[in-house]
Amino acid sequence: MTSTEPAPTGQATTAQRWVLALTAVGSFMVILDMLVVATALTAIQRDLHASMADLEWTVNAYTLSFAVLLMTAAGLGDRYGRRQMFTIGLALFSLASVACALAPNVGALVAARAVQGIGAAAVMPLALGLLNAAFPPERRGWALGIFGSVTGLAAALGPIIGGSLTQGLAWQWIFWLNVPVGIVAIPLVFKHIPESRGPAASLxxxxxxxxxxxxxxxxxxxxxxxxxxxxxxxxxxxxxxxxxxxxxxxxxxxxxxAPMLPLRLFRSRAFSAGNTIIFLLNATMTGAIFFMTQYQQVALGHGPLAAGLRLLPWGLPPLLLATRSGALADKLGEKPLVLGGMLLQAVGMGWIAIIATGDAPYWQFLVPMALGGVGFTFAIPAVTKAVISSGAREDIGKASGAYSTMRQLGGAFGVAVLSASFSARGSYLSPDDFSKGVRVAFAVAGGMALAGAATAWALPGRRPAPAPTVTPAGAPEPTRTR
Structure with missing residues (x-):
């Protein structure tokens, strides 16, 4: 087992870095697979003779099983071991990826995607649980900054990777990609991540x-x-x-x-407001990526790979600002970063709603997309830290499950609401008709981001650390930051 001796102040131990790296890899695979399929749907339709409803369920089967089993997986991890359930999730996800790649028909593909979602549901909340158990509150923001930004990077790179593999090789390779990652990660998890559990209680x-x-x-x-x-x-x-x-x-x-979701958690403003914010933040970003990918192809005439590459202004800020955004959450507190991040999201989405015409040059989207990417990068580690650190240590697993569930529900909500907004004014009949719908959809996305900014006011401000107390023996006790 890796040494757990404390590192010098301000640094992570080797054991903590392993936990961060391996949980981030797991989250990257899971989020990537939610979006990597988007640019491969046309090829899947052609090869498997799928209908539009079949293609819809290729996406929805994964989303459905993923979202509904997050709380269950978190509870099982608390009971039977977070590392054990995280590893089972990685193995199931990898095996289901093989089944997706070998699927002889669309029915088999949809079934394999549902199993992938079950594996993903075991990976995400338990990755957060393991990460938060490994890092103390004063270093949690830094760790969550990297973790959350890797997740955001996966969301932005999904369409790019999907487009490049589909265009350069075949759509099956978007699933084969997961297999070697799982094979390498699973033994490393057993070697380098210590087991952790929630309080001993019946399920x-x-x-x-x-x-x-x-x-x-x-x-x-x-x-x-x-x-x-x-x-x-x-x-x-x-x-x-x-x-x-x-x-x-x-x-x-x-x-x-022994509740699956202790209602006492909702007494915390950080927990209640933070879960609302992540719901709105993920609704905004997931819906925006869903429509921007299509807008680049339907309205502006780009291919799958070119459309994916044009999402990089959303993906680069997480890559460049990962550690800084998390460290700022430790230094400044969560509220200002979440508030500022959601406002930047709102500005970026509103800007796109104004300029998204049927013949808009790409350079006009660089600044508003970058603003949205920066906003996401600053908000995600701060709101994650606010929620996960809002309760007692024994509640980390349950808080992670609730947070992950709200995040996934937000993504499904965002696509649904923006789709309804698009349909009210737009259609696929022409680039101009599609652009009209996209402008309405992005205006709604901007409104959801503003609602998230308003909710951020409910987050507690940064509390000063109390002065160290003195034990009867005269030795100062360690100062607690929360």
């Missing part, structure tokens, strides 16, 4: 049985809203069932001895 089976169908109902309504329509019986029924089951789940958690 909340009734809570699990209520939460899973509740999440299925809510996510089903979101992913089907564009195709079936918000007023359809399918969407309204799924949404209603999800809301009712969510209420039943919360009622159960209020009386459970």
């Amino acid at each position: 909340d089976i009734p809570g699990l049985l209520l939460f899973t169908p509740a999440a299925v109902g809510l996510v089903w309504a979101l992913v089907r809203s564009d195709a079936a329509g918000w007023g359809s019986a399918e969407v309204l029924g799924a949404l209603g069932a999800g809301v009712v089951l969510t209420a039943a789940f919360l009622r159960r958690e209020a009386v459970a001895r």
